[in-house]
Amino acid sequence: MGMTMTQKILAAHAGLPSVEAGQLIEANLDLVLGNDITSPVAIKEMSRMKVDGVFDKDKIALVPDHFVPNKDIKSAEHCKCVREFARRNEITNYFEVGQMGIEHALLPEKGLTVAGDVIIGADSHTCTYGALGAFSTGVGSTDMAAGMATGKAWFKVPSAIKFNLVGKPNKFISGKDVILHIIGMIGVDGALYKSMEFVGEGVANLSMDDRFTIANMAIEAGGKNGIFPVDEKAIAYMKEHSTRAYTVYEADEDAVYDEEYTIDLSTLKSTVAFPHLPENTHTIDEIDQSLTIDQVVIGSCTNGRLDDLRVAAEILKGRHVAEGMRLIVIPATQAIYLQAMEEGLLKIFIEAGGIVSTPTCGPCLGGYMGILAENERCVSTTNRNFVGRMGHVTSEIYLASPAVAAASAITGHISDPAAL
Numbered sequence: 001m002g003m004t005m006t007q008k009i010l011a012a013h014a015g016l017p018s019v020e021a022g023q024l025i026e027a028n029l030d031l032v033l034g035n036d037i038t039s040p041v042a043i044k045e046m047s048r049m050k051v052d053g054v055f056d057k058d059k060i061a062l063v064p065d066h067f068v069p070n071k072d073i074k075s076a077e078h079c080k081c082v083r084e085f086a087r088r089n090e091i092t093n094y095f096e097v098g099q100m101g102i103e104h105a106l107l108p109e110k111g112l113t114v115a116g117d118v119i120i121g122a123d124s125h126t127c128t129y130g131a132l133g134a135f136s137t138g139v140g141s142t143d144m145a146a147g148m149a150t151g152k153a154w155f156k157v158p159s160a161i162k163f164n165l166v167g168k169p170n171k172f173i174s175g176k177d178v179i180l181h182i183i184g185m186i187g188v189d190g191a192l193y194k195s196m197e198f199v200g201e202g203v204a205n206l207s208m209d210d211r212f213t214i215a216n217m218a219i220e221a222g223g224k225n226g227i228f229p230v231d232e233k234a235i236a237y238m239k240e241h242s243t244r245a246y247t248v249y250e251a252d253e254d255a256v257y258d259e260e261y262t263i264d265l266s267t268l269k270s271t272v273a274f275p276h277l278p279e280n281t282h283t284i285d286e287i288d289q290s291l292t293i294d295q296v297v298i299g300s301c302t303n304g305r306l307d308d309l310r311v312a313a314e315i316l317k318g319r320h321v322a323e324g325m326r327l328i329v330i331p332a333t334q335a336i337y338l339q340a341m342e343e344g345l346l347k348i349f350i351e352a353g354g355i356v357s358t359p360t361c362g363p364c365l366g367g368y369m370g371i372l373a374e375n376e377r378c379v380s381t382t383n384r385n386f387v388g389r390m391g392h393v394t395s396e397i398y399l400a401s402p403a404v405a406a407a408s409a410i411t412g413h414i415s416d417p418a419a420l
Contacts, residue, residue: 002252004160005227006195009135009249013118021159021256029059030134031112032147033121035103035361036064040081041141042122046149054089055151061093061112062086063103066361071368101333101359104128104216104301109333111242115230116249120147125301125383127218130227131211132234133248137225158224160195161186162257165202167266172311172417175210176303176381176401179217180271182263184281192222194258197251199229202265208237209307216302217383220278270416272379273399276387284404284416295378296321296409297390298402299330299357300364303381306336308402313345315406315417316352322412327354328370334359354409366390372397379408 003011003018011019013027034042039062054060062082067075086094093112100106104125107113115133119126122144129136139153147153163182183190196218198211206214211228218226228234230248238246270284298304298312309331321327329349331337337359340346346356363370364382372378372391377398380390385397398414407417 001256002254004195004197004251004255004257005133005229005249006135006160006197006225007157009116009118010155010157019157021157023157024154025157026152026154027118029120029147029151029153030117031059031061031119032144033061033063033103033107033119033123033126034144035066035123036068036075036078036082037066038122038141038144039085040078042145042148043081043085045142045145049145049149051149054091054148057090058092059151060091060148061107062091063095063100063106065100065102065359066365067367068100068360069097069358099334101336102301102304102361105305105332105336108132108212109241109335111244114238114242114244114246115234116247120144120153124219125216127223127225128212128216128301130215130218130225131208132238133228133230135225135227138219156193158193158195159258160197161191162260163196163198164200164260164262165198165265166200166262167202167264168205169265169268172270172403173265173268174311174401174403175206175213177268177271178210178263178265179214180273180278180281180399181268183217183221183278184271184273185261186221188220188277188279189222191218193224196221196223196226198226203228204231204233205265207307208233209305212305213302217278220383270401270404272404272414273385275385275396275398278383278385278399287414289413289415292377292413293379293398293408294376295326295328295370295372296405297328297330297363297370297378297380297382298405299328299332300361300382301332302383303402304330304332304336306339308381309336309340309345312402312406313348315403315420316410317348319352319410321353321409325353325409325412327352327409328357328363329354330357330360330362330369332359363390379405379414381405
C-alpha cells in the first residue's frame, strides 16, 4: 500500500520503512514552537517533570506575539516567564519585541521551517508550514513540554483527503477564498484528524502567501495538517529564506485517500464566512449589500503577509474608508512592516483613514487592538469567527480575503472588490 506525503514524512521521522493510517508512532521533531500564551504552561510542566534543560536549544522557537507588546500586567508576566526560560536554556530562536512577528509568518521568513520537517507547536495554526511541504500540527502545552524535553512526540498517523486544484484564480481571488470555499464545502469537521493534501496543476498558480493561508486554515476544517507538494516556488522560497537542508517527499501513485475533490480555481468567487463558523460561507454575489459593518481588520497569521497588504493597498489607494469605519492593518512581521513602509503601503492605509499596528495576534483572539462591542460587526482576514471570538458575545465576525476586507472598509458594507 502506498503512502501519502504526510505518511512518508512521519515514517522517516519514526525510523520506519512505512506507516499506515491509524498507526501510533513516536517521531523525532525538527522544531517545537510556543508563544506567550501557551509556553508558560509548558514551562511549568517541564518544571514538574524535573527536566534539566531542553533537548536542543536550536530546535525550539519561542515567539511572544499574542498580547505583545504587553497589554496588561498578566500578559507582561507571561512574557517574562518565557523570556527568562529562553535565557536560562540559551534558546537560539527566541524573538523579543523588535525582532518578533506573528509566529506562523515569522518562522518561515526566518528559515526555521523547510520541506520534510516534523514540527509541533502549542498553537492550533501551526499547520501553516505545510505550505513548504512539512508536516506541522498544533498540540497542547503538555505535548510542547514533552517535545522541548525529549525532541519526540507521539502521533496517530492520519488518513488523508486529496484536493486536486486546477485552473487559475481570477483577479482578487486569493488563497483565503480557496480555503473558505473548501471549508464551506466539507464543513468544520470534514477533515477531522486527516491530512489535507493539495495537489494538481492549479497549485502552480498560487503564490507562497496563498499556500500559507490555505495550510493555515486546515485546522478550521478539523484537519490534522495541510500540505502542498514542493515545487519551484517552494524551493525558491526556501533558498531565499533558509540555509537548512530540506527533503522532498512525494505521495505514491497508489496512496490511499478517504476522499478526493477537484476544485477549479477559475470558477471561484470572493467568499465570506458569516457568523459563527468558518463553514457558513457565502459568495460575494449572494450577500445582502445592506449589511453594514463597523470595523475591518487586515492582518493575522492567516493574512498579514506582503501579498495581502499589497492587494489591500491597491484597493484603498486614493480612496477613504466609510464614515465611522475603523480600519486596522497589522503587518505580520517586522520585515513585512518595513517592506510595506518602503513600498508606501502604510502611507496608503493611513491616508485612507486606517491605522497600522506593530505585529501582533491581538484582535484575532479578542486580545486587544480591535475588541468588538455589543452588536458590532467586523470583516476580518483572521481565521475564526466563533461566538465572542473578538469581543462581546453579540458581536459578529465575517471572515474574508484582504481584497474583500479593503473594499468593505471603503463602502461600509461587505463588498466585491471587483465592483469598485
